[in-house]
Amino acid sequence: MTGIQVGGHVSSSGGIWKAIERAQAIEAEAVQIFIAAPQGWRATNHTPEGIARFREDHAASGIGEVWIHNIYLANLAAVEAEQLEKSVASVVNALTIGQAIGAQGVVLHTGSHRGAGFEAVQAQVVGAIQRILAEAPGDTFLALETMAGQGGSIGTRFEELGALIGAVKSPRLKVCLDTCHTFAAGYEIHTAEGLEIAMREFDAAIGLELLAVVHANDSKMPLASLRDRHENIGDGYLGAAAFEVMCAHPAFQNKAFLLEVPGIPTDAFPKGDGPDLENINRLKAIRDVAEMSSKSAKPAKVRR
Numbered sequence: 083m084t085g086i087q088v089g090g091h092v093s094s095s096g097g098i099w100k101a102i103e104r105a106q107a108i109e110a111e112a113v114q115i116f117i118a119a120p121q122g123w124r125a126t127n128h129t130p131e132g133i134a135r136f137r138e139d140h141a142a143s144g145i146g147e148v149w150i151h152n153i154y155l156a157n158l159a160a161v162e163a164e165q166l167e168k169s170v171a172s173v174v175n176a177l178t179i180g181q182a183i184g185a186q187g188v189v190l191h192t193g194s195h196r197g198a199g200f201e202a203v204q205a206q207v208v209g210a211i212q213r214i215l216a217e218a219p220g221d222t223f224l225a226l227e228t229m230a231g232q233g234g235s236i237g238t239r240f241e242e243l244g245a246l247i248g249a250v251k252s253p254r255l256k257v258c259l260d261t262c263h264t265f266a267a268g269y270e271i272h273t274a275e276g277l278e279i280a281m282r283e284f285d286a287a288i289g290l291e292l293l294a295v296v297h298a299n300d301s302k303m304p305l306a307s308l309r310d311r312h313e314n315i316g317d318g319y320l321g322a323a324a325f326e327v328m329c330a331h332p333a334f335q336n337k338a339f340l341l342e343v344p345g346i347p348t349d350a351f352p353k354g355d356g357p358d359l360e361n362i363n364r365l366k367a368i369r370d371v372a373e374m375s376s377k378s379a380k381p382a383k384v385r386r
């Protein structure tokens with residue numbers, strides 16, 4: 083058993099509940115959505131009816147975990163007070179909606195120190211996360227995402243996320259591991275040996291039990307490129323073998339693997355319309371092989 087749910091990020095435009103039918107169209111087993119336009123500050127008004135319909139459609143769909151990705155503009159390390167306030171408000175809003183729709187949690191790009199260094203912004207970020215969790219009560223998780231290292235992004239090293247989580251001290255604070263970002267940041271997760279070393283580092287810095295969700299993306303850029311460019315599953319520098327070793331690794335069992343990939347080009351969508359069914363099927367096939375080999379490797383049941 084892997085218990086891995088293969089899902090993807092889908093659009094929620096036109097009504098939050100529409101995400102469920104879009105997820106079903108690509109046979110996703112878990113889903114991630116934006117609850118507001120990711121490049122803007124304006125919060126979308128989600129009506130009680132829309133939220134109720136989401137919950138109903140989700141319950142009827144058989145789809146597992148629901149995650150919200152916070153807007154990209156948020157930066158908990160922002161120097162400008164107004165930007166910091168808007169950032170905090172965006173995460174509070176996402177957690178509040180997440181609680182209402184029954185989401186597992188909110189995935190957050192913690193922010194960027196813009197060259198000032200992690201230590202310079204650490205205390206501010208810790209304070210901001212504590213405020214967010216206090217202002218958005220409930221049990222919805224906040225998962226800080228591992229980052230590729232562009233533009234002084236926080237979370238490029240596991241130690242940074244570990245330091246924040248250790249200081250905030252909340253059971254709601256978790257980690258989202260993005261396979262493309264983590265590889266671009268220099269962790270050799272594409273081989274069994276490299277993955278084992280990386281996950282030991284994760285365990286020492288953060289704690290494996292805090293890994294809550296995975297962004298499953300191949301990478302257009304090589305190891306340690308520090309560049310965040312997602313590729314379709316199997317077509318990038320990670321390759322299918324990387325996902326094979328991850329699906330077989332104990333740290334990743336029972337996690338939702340959410341695709342954020344460009345999609346396979348078609349006549350209708352020359353640049354792809356991902357995550358698409360083809361990418362979902364590629365990862366499901368890899369997951370299913372890991373599941374089969376784990377079953378056949380199991381020792382025979384001991385009779386009492």
Ligand SMILES: [Zn+2]
Nearest residue numbers: 227260297342
């Ligand atoms: Zn991601």
Ligand SMILES: [Zn+2]
Nearest residue numbers: 263310311312
């Ligand atoms: Zn990315």
